[in-house]
Amino acid sequence: MAMIRVPVSEQVDFVVIGAGAAGGVVVKELATAGFRVVVLEQGPYKREAEFVHDEVGTTFLGALVNDTKTRPNTFRTDETQKAQRKPTLTYGCMVGGGTVHFTANYWRFHEVDFIERSRWGAIAGTGFADWPIRYEELEPYYTKAEAELGVSGNASANPFEPWRSKPYPLPPLPVKSSGVLFERAARKLGWHPYPAPLAILSKPYRGRGACLRCGFCEGFGCEVRAKSSTLASVIPVAERTGRCEIRPHSYVREIEVDNTGRVMGVIYFDRQGKEVRQRAKAVVLCANGAETPRLLLLSKSNRFPEGLANSSGLVGRYLMLDSGSFSGGLFGFPLNEYKSVQVTRLLQDFYDSDPKRGFYGGGGIDARFDFYPISFALNGLPKDLPSWGSGFKQALREYYTHSMFLLSHSTSLPVHANSISLDPELKDAWGLPALRVTYKSHADDLKTMQFLLDRELELLAAAGAQKTWSFPVESLTEGVHLLGTCRMGDDPQQSVVDRNHQAHDVPNLYVVDGSSFVTSGRNQPTCTIQALAYRAADKMIAAAKSGRLS
Amino acid sequence: MAGLSLSRRELLLYSSAVSLTLAGGAEPAVAHSSQAHEHASSPVLSGKLQFFTQEEAADVESIAALIVPTDETPGAREAGVIHFIDRALATFDREKQVIYHTGLAQVRQQIQRLAPGLLHVAQLSPEQQVHLMEAIVPSEFFAVIRTHTIMGFFGNPSYGGNRGEVGWKLIGFEDQFTFQPPFGHYDADPAKA
Numbered sequence: 130m131a132m133i134r135v136p137v138s139e140q141v142d143f144v145v146i147g148a149g150a151a152g153g154v155v156v157k158e159l160a161t162a163g164f165r166v167v168v169l170e171q172g173p174y175k176r177e178a179e180f181v182h183d184e185v186g187t188t189f190l191g192a193l194v195n196d197t198k199t200r201p202n203t204f205r206t207d208e209t210q211k212a213q214r215k216p217t218l219t220y221g222c223m224v225g226g227g228t229v230h231f232t233a234n235y236w237r238f239h240e241v242d243f244i245e246r247s248r249w250g251a252i253a254g255t256g257f258a259d260w261p262i263r264y265e266e267l268e269p270y271y272t273k274a275e276a277e278l279g280v281s282g283n284a285s286a287n288p289f290e291p292w293r294s295k296p297y298p299l300p301p302l303p304v305k306s307s308g309v310l311f312e313r314a315a316r317k318l319g320w321h322p323y324p325a326p327l328a329i330l331s332k333p334y335r336g337r338g339a340c341l342r343c344g345f346c347e348g349f350g351c352e353v354r355a356k357s358s359t360l361a362s363v364i365p366v367a368e369r370t371g372r373c374e375i376r377p378h379s380y381v382r383e384i385e386v387d388n389t390g391r392v393m394g395v396i397y398f399d400r401q402g403k404e405v406r407q408r409a410k411a412v413v414l415c416a417n418g419a420e421t422p423r424l425l426l427l428s429k430s431n432r433f434p435e436g437l438a439n440s441s442g443l444v445g446r447y448l449m450l451d452s453g454s455f456s457g458g459l460f461g462f463p464l465n466e467y468k469s470v471q472v473t474r475l476l477q478d479f480y481d482s483d484p485k486r487g488f489y490g491g492g493g494i495d496a497r498f499d500f501y502p503i504s505f506a507l508n509g510l511p512k513d514l515p516s517w518g519s520g521f522k523q524a525l526r527e528y529y530t531h532s533m534f535l536l537s538h539s540t541s542l543p544v545h546a547n548s549i550s551l552d553p554e555l556k557d558a559w560g561l562p563a564l565r566v567t568y569k570s571h572a573d574d575l576k577t578m579q580f581l582l583d584r585e586l587e588l589l590a591a592a593g594a595q596k597t598w599s600f601p602v603e604s605l606t607e608g609v610h611l612l613g614t615c616r617m618g619d620d621p622q623q624s625v626v627d628r629n630h631q632a633h634d635v636p637n638l639y640v641v642d643g644s645s646f647v648t649s650g651r652n653q654p655t656c657t658i659q660a661l662a663y664r665a666a667d668k669m670i671a672a673a674k675s676g677r678l679s
Numbered sequence: 680m681a682g683l684s685l686s687r688r689e690l691l692l693y694s695s696a697v698s699l700t701l702a703g704g705a706e707p708a709v710a711h712s713s714q715a716h717e718h719a720s721s722p723v724l725s726g727k728l729q730f731f732t733q734e735e736a737a738d739v740e741s742i743a744a745l746i747v748p749t750d751e752t753p754g755a756r757e758a759g760v761i762h763f764i765d766r767a768l769a770t771f772d773r774e775k776q777v778i779y780h781t782g783l784a785q786v787r788q789q790i791q792r793l794a795p796g797l798l799h800v801a802q803l804s805p806e807q808q809v810h811l812m813e814a815i816v817p818s819e820f821f822a823v824i825r826t827h828t829i830m831g832f833f834g835n836p837s838y839g840g841n842r843g844e845v846g847w848k849l850i851g852f853e854d855q856f857t858f859q860p861p862f863g864h865y866d867a868d869p870a871k872a
Contacts, residue, residue, distance in 0.1 A: 182854055185834040190771055306863035341857035462864035467852050469862055502833035502852050507826060517746040517812065517825060522754065522849070529850035530863075 132368040132375060137407055141165045142673065144395055144409040146381050146424065149226015150655050151642040151662040152415035153359025154274070156375075157367040158666035159413075164673065166373040167407055169397050171420075172223035174377035177361075180229075180350030184501045187349055193230045195222040199558035204606065206569045208546055214555060217566045219609050220417050224377055225350075225360030227417070227609075228655065232347040232471050232499065233328040233356055234538075235280050236653040237271050237660075239291045240264040241481060245648055249482060252489055255571065256447050256543040260647045261619045261628035264291055270660040270667075278357040278659065279334045282326030289321070289477040301473070302331045302340060306464035307533035308474035311496035314591035315476050325475040325495060328357040328655070337361060342469035347499045379405075382561055384412055384428040384437055384638070392437075392638050398559055411637040411678040413669065415662070418448070418611030418643035422549045423564050425615070425640075438615075438632035438640070443625050445550050447543035447616055448566070449649040450608030452574045453492065454537045454582035457509065458594030463530040466498030479584060480651055482540070490577025492539030492651045494585060498532065505529055511598035535588060537581035538652040541605075542571040543613050570604040578602045610654050615644035629668035630661070637678045641665040729769035730776065734799070735783055736761050741800035742786070743828040745812055753845040755828050763831030763840030764824070775823055782820025789814045 135141055142164040145152050152168060159166045175193075186192055195218070203212035221227035241248060243260040251257060272295050274280075281299035284290045301324035304312075308322075315322040329346070332339050340355040354361035367373045378400035385406075387393045394408035414421050422445035428437035436444050475495040482491045500509045506525055509532065515521045547569065551562035570578075579602045589597045618624025621633035630645060632638040641662050643654055650657060672678050728736055743755035743764070768776050790797055793807045803811060815821045831840030833847065841847065847854060861867035 182856075183835050183837075185830055185838050189830065303860040303862075304866055305860075306865035309865040342859070342862075343856050344858065460865075463851070464863040464865060465851070466863065468858040469860075502847060502850060503830050505850075506829040506833060517816070519748055519750060522747050522750065525850050526752075529852065 132373070133371055135165065135167050135374045137405055140394070140408040140410065141167050142409065143167075143411050143413055143669070144169060144407055145413045145415060146384075146395065147171075147226065147414070147416035147420070147642065148224045148359070148364065148375055149221055149415065149417060149642070150228045150359060150658045152413070153225065153228070153362075153364050153367075154659050154662035155413050155415060155641065155666050155669075156373055157359075157363035158663065159670065160367040160370040160373040162670045164372065164670070166367075167409070168373060168375045169379040169381050169395065169407070170224050170375060170377050171380040171416075172221075172377060174224040174375060175229075175350065175360075177350065177352045177354055180352040182343070182345045182349070184503050188501065188504065193221060193223055193348075193350060194219050201555055201557060201563045203552045203555055203563055203565045205565070205567050206604065208567060212552060212565045212567070215606075217607055218419050218564070218611060219607070220419065220611065224364065224375055225358040228328070228358035229350045229356075229360055230348050231328075231655060232497075234472055234475075234495065234653045235275070235282070235326045235328045235656040236493065236651065237291055237293075238264060238267070238650050238657050239289065239480060242648060242650050245482070249484070249489060252542060252573070254544065256545055256616075257489075258543075258616075258618065258623070258647050261617050261624075267657075267660050267664060268292075268294060270663040271656065273663050274656065274659040278328055278359075278362045279330045279337065280326060280328050280357065280656075281331040283324045284326070286323035287321065287477060289480055297326065299331045299334060301325070302327060302329060302470055303342070303473070305466060305469055305473045307466055307496040307498060310460065310464075310533065310592040311474045311476075311535070311588065314588045317591045318587060320476050320478045322474050322476045325472045326656075327470060327472065329470055330355045330357065335362075340470065344467050344469060345501075347471045348501070380559060381416075381424060382427060382559065384414070384424065386428075386430055386432060386437065386635070388432075390432050390635060392635060402559070411639065411669065411673065413639045413641065413665075415640075415642045418614050418646075419549050419564055419566075421640060421642055421644045422614040423551065426551050427561060433634070438625055438634045438638060440634050441622050441625055443616065443623070445548045445614050446545050447613040448547040448549055448568060449541035449543055449610075449612040449646065450568060450605045451610035451652045452539045452541045452570065452578055452605065452649075453652060454539075454578045454585060454599070454602055455534060456582060456585040456589060456597060456599040457511070457532055457534045458589035458592065459528055459596040460531050460533070460592075460594060464498070464533055465530050466533055467501070467530070471499045472497040477651075479581060486576075486580060488573040488576040489542065490540040490573050490580070492537045492577060492581050493653070494535055494537045494581060494588070497534055497536055499534070499536075502529070511596065513598075535585040537578070537585060539574070539577045539581055540651060541574050541612070541649040543616070543648065544569075544571055549614050566608075568605055568608070575602055575604065610643065610649075610652055612643045612646040612649050612654060615640045616647050617645050618647065629672075630665035631668070631672070639665060639669050728765050731761075731765050731768075735779075736765060738783060738786060738800045739764055739779070739824065741808075742812075742824055743831070745800075745808055746825055746828045747832050752849055753843075755832055757842065758832050758840050758845050759842040760828050760831035760840045763834060763838050764827045766839045767827060767830070772827075778820055778823050782815070782818065782824065785815060785818065785820060786811065
């Protein structure tokens with residue numbers, strides 16, 4: 130490994146905060162372009178040998194995600210309440226971030242996603258707005274992300290797919306029984322199922338081996354580097370340039386500005402809890418849609434009393450979490466869905482909003498099985514079955530290999546009161562204010578979820594399910610897709626970063642991750658986060674090379 | 680259920696009488712690679728308890744055996760769930776010790792109510808055991824012991840439970856490092872789906 134060690138006394142060109150979906154892409158682009166970069170990641174740097182098929186250790190002991198004992202959350206539904214301590218958000222907390230454990234669904238936005246305000250008009254009580262960029266500006270970066278990271282799919286099979294300059298670099302993974310049943314049902318209903326695009330290698334690619342279809346995918350790290358995490362793909366490329374250092378266990382507590390209002394570096398806690406200052410000509414904040422606004426709010430100064438880059442007051446606002454609905458079906462023959470990747474088929478017939486429905490919203494529906502033995506026994510069975518005893522044991526025996534599920538991924542409207550903020554009382558293990566989540570689903574989000582739930586039940590019936598069950602549609606109290614909290618825009622009073630991800634208030638601060646989103650899309654954000662990261666990197670590099678960041 | 684592979688069934692010898700003598704005779708669990716979580720995932724050491732007293736362990740094991748009973752296939756008792764729970768409370772789930780203390784006290788109260796003079800769950804008749812469970816099901820203790828029973832029944836054997844992979848065998852789960860298509864009935868012959 131050619132990773133270097135940068136003396137902390139050195140002023141590097143860039144500090145990147147967060148080595149996840151966006152940070153991994155950014156560091157690779159910056160280091161490749163010739164810049165000296167230090168990446169500060171609050172979690173550990175794990176290697177593939179540590180990724181094991183261990184549901185207890187990985188899921189229940191949280192090996193790959195934020196530890197809510199040391200980094201607690203508080204939650205409330207609206208601002209009239211006092212937030213209570215409750216694990217609310219789950220995100221990847223390690224080098225590679227959420228891309229290590231994600232399901233690897235990889236959906237581009239459609240053209241309409243960027244212009245829905247122009248298309249549908251304002252929606253009262255929301256910050257519904259167009260993006261400052263359009264699909265055609267992002268398209269080359271979607272293509273670049275798919276090629277560099279390794280994405281498999283068949284775009285021509287989806288009649289709703291946006292246009293693209295190149296096909297997927299890899300063909301789809303083999304279909305599972307859930308996908309076959311889904312296809313049969315969808316076609317019977319006149320809908321258009323197609324192979325799910327996945328950031329998983331279906332064939333050997335760029336020095337990495339193909340997926341072994343081991344089943345321990347969603348929620349787990351890939352021990353053979355077939356899942357296209359930034360850890361497996363671009364971070365090693367960054368390190369081989371000899372121009373970057375990844376510092377794990379480095380928890381940034383403040384981004385510092387000088388008296389001209391430019392960032393000059395960061396202060397972070399190292400693994401021993403000691404404070405370290407790292408100076409940089411520019412800072413790129415990629416800490417995810419919750420930790421990014423939190424860090425800006427923590428970085429107060431005389432010039433920025435409401436938090437860094439927050440003259441708009443919108444840092445932390447317009448939080449959008451992952452809406453969707455979930456249904457299960459039991460079938461007469463074994464599907465053995467525990468094998469291979471979680472998702473092989475999907476449909477986007479209901480992606481677009483339709484005013485005739487009477488509400489804003491839309492989404493995609495995929496066929497999947499994302500339970501492991503313990504999680505299935507805890508949550509996977511219909512709720513009308515016994516929870517203990519012979520009936521429970523019998524149900525586990527009958528259902529586990531004979532079930533599949535449909536999960537829809539749908540829109541979440543940006544609501545000003547839904548936010549990330551600093552808890553006024555609770556502190557984390559480092560003495561910093563805990564992350565407070567305020568969230569209540571907009572009525573249209575709930576109607577959209579119900580609409581898609583009804584489609585799921587139609588699909589399962591058309592597939593011939595012997596029994597179906599659903600999880601109730603409710604206002605969200607948890608989230609794994611964290612969006613909207615430092616939104617992009619041309620107007621500094623209505624956004625936090627400009628169309629190039631530069632903070633309106635701070636010329637040498639860039640912010641790119643899920644916080645950049647203006648609208649939620651259909652809540653499969655990683656593909657768009659990474660395309661935005663590639664594009665933002667181009668903008669930063671151009672700014673640095675023209676001397677605007679020194 | 681039609682189609683469930685009957686080749687996965689195995690009858691293991693089990694002993695319903697050893698619940699009070701857990702110290703002897705327990706064979707080592709299947710070694711399984713796992714990341715280190717304190718001492719949670721080391722091979723089983725001859726059934727030695729780390730947290731529970733023998734009497735507490737007997738009652739916890741009895742409740743686990745009511746949640747996942749032994750019938751024509753092994754249940755929580757044969758899986759060694761008690762060892763998973765015991766080790767969990769001694770290591771990564773220490774903060775749940777107080778829930779077990781409170782819960783077992785509730786259980787003792789219920790036993791006194793249902794069968795004055797008896798001391799242990801195993802001594803109750805099957806009907807009395809059902810009444811006991813109905814009494815504790817609404818409690819936080821039940822939620823925790825059910826979760827632990829399930830984790831112990833289906834988790835990697837290196838954590839002390841799922842001995843002989845009996846939990847995985849019950850549900851037809853195979854822990855392999857690779858699978859080839861076809862995976863299930865419907866993708867094997869889509870025309871028949």
